[in-house]
Amino acid sequence: MKEKETGMGERIRRFSTSLIVEHWVHVFAFVVLVVTGISQKFFSLDLSRWLILKLGGIDNVRLIHRCAGIVFMVAASVHIVGASVGIVLKKRQPSMVITKNDLTDAVRDLRYYLGAENSPALCDRYTYKQKFEYWGILTGGLLMIATGLVLWFPTFVVGFLPGQVIPVAKALHSNEALVIILLIAVWHIYNSIFSPEVFPLDTSIFTGYISRERMSREHPLELMRIENRTQDEAGRKRRRKARKLETEEMSR
Numbered sequence: 645m646k647e648k649e650t651g652m653g654e655r656i657r658r659f660s661t662s663l664i665v666e667h668w669v670h671v672f673a674f675v676v677l678v679v680t681g682i683s684q685k686f687f688s689l690d691l692s693r694w695l696i697l698k699l700g701g702i703d704n705v706r707l708i709h710r711c712a713g714i715v716f717m718v719a720a721s722v723h724i725v726g727a728s729v730g731i732v733l734k735k736r737q738p739s740m741v742i743t744k745n746d747l748t749d750a751v752r753d754l755r756y757y758l759g760a761e762n763s764p765a766l767c768d769r770y771t772y773k774q775k776f777e778y779w780g781i782l783t784g785g786l787l788m789i790a791t792g793l794v795l796w797f798p799t800f801v802v803g804f805l806p807g808q809v810i811p812v813a814k815a816l817h818s819n820e821a822l823v824i825i826l827l828i829a830v831w832h833i834y835n836s837i838f839s840p841e842v843f844p845l846d847t848s849i850f851t852g853y854i855s856r857e858r859m860s861r862e863h864p865l866e867l868m869r870i871e872n873r874t875q876d877e878a879g880r881k882r883r884r885k886a887r888k889l890e891t892e893e894m895s896r
């Protein structure tokens with residue numbers, strides 16, 4: 645879990661390789677979906693027309709959008725199934741679940757920013773802000789998938805649902821796209837690039853590592869758990885070694 649690095653201070657492993665790959669797949673699919681979706685929504689803009697022509701016409705743009713939609717759906721399903729199975733089999737912690745502590749942490753931070761507390765909230769693996777962002781993107785993403793499928797297979801859908809569902813899906817898909825873009829552009833990009841805490845870039849989701857100094861500031865409870873576990877392991881190793889030496893001496 646922990647690693648000493650000369651010149652760079654102590655770093656702690658925060659994200660596994662599979663989470664790093666998953667993040668890249670989501671970034672790639674999302675960017676393609678936004679570019680091809682927004683150019684359809686604002687088709688009369690010069691920039692959209694230029695892009696649509698560069699991509700070989702509107703049919704190609706729609707095809708690329710649907711292909712990226714498939715990548716997005718697969719990645720979202722892998723994420724949801726992987727997290728649920730991991731939690732049920734107790735191989736993963738339900739660290740993104742919203743708890744009462746998140747509310748008290750938010751209130752404490754608010755009081756801290758207003759000068760009514762001396763220190764900010766002590767957060768665990770994910771702060772209440774990260775959970776808010778995660779659930780916003782996840783629920784928004786699921787809505788985009790559901791409405792995208794309705795737009796993709798309208799004749800199949802009207803076989804068992806009223807026809808009004810199609811324009812509703814279109815309005816939801818089109819407008820939720822803007823909400824999700826704003827959520828990512830304003831909240832996520834601010835937090836991972838422009839926030840003074842991480843500027844010029846929070847590299848943890850790309851390298852998998854975070855500095856100990858940031859961990860102690862942003863996730864002190866998780867750091868405490870990791871360090872207690874490391875100390876316990878070191879203690880166990882020391883005791884095992886001492887027992888081994890004892891038995892060797894007795895057998896001599």
Ligand code: HEM
Pocket residue numbers: 674677678680681682684685705706707709710712713714716717785788789790791792793795796814817818821824
């Ligand atoms: C977060 C991801 C997504 C964004 C930002 C996005 C954005 C958009 C936008 C802005 C439009 C144009 C709406 C309009 O003309 O007013 C659109 C259309 C469409 N989107 Fe998405 N979308 C996303 C995900 C998906 C997914 C996952 C699917 C597939 C399940 C999908 C399938 C479609 C379809 C079928 C259309 C209608 C245009 C066409 O026939 O190609 N979208 N999308």
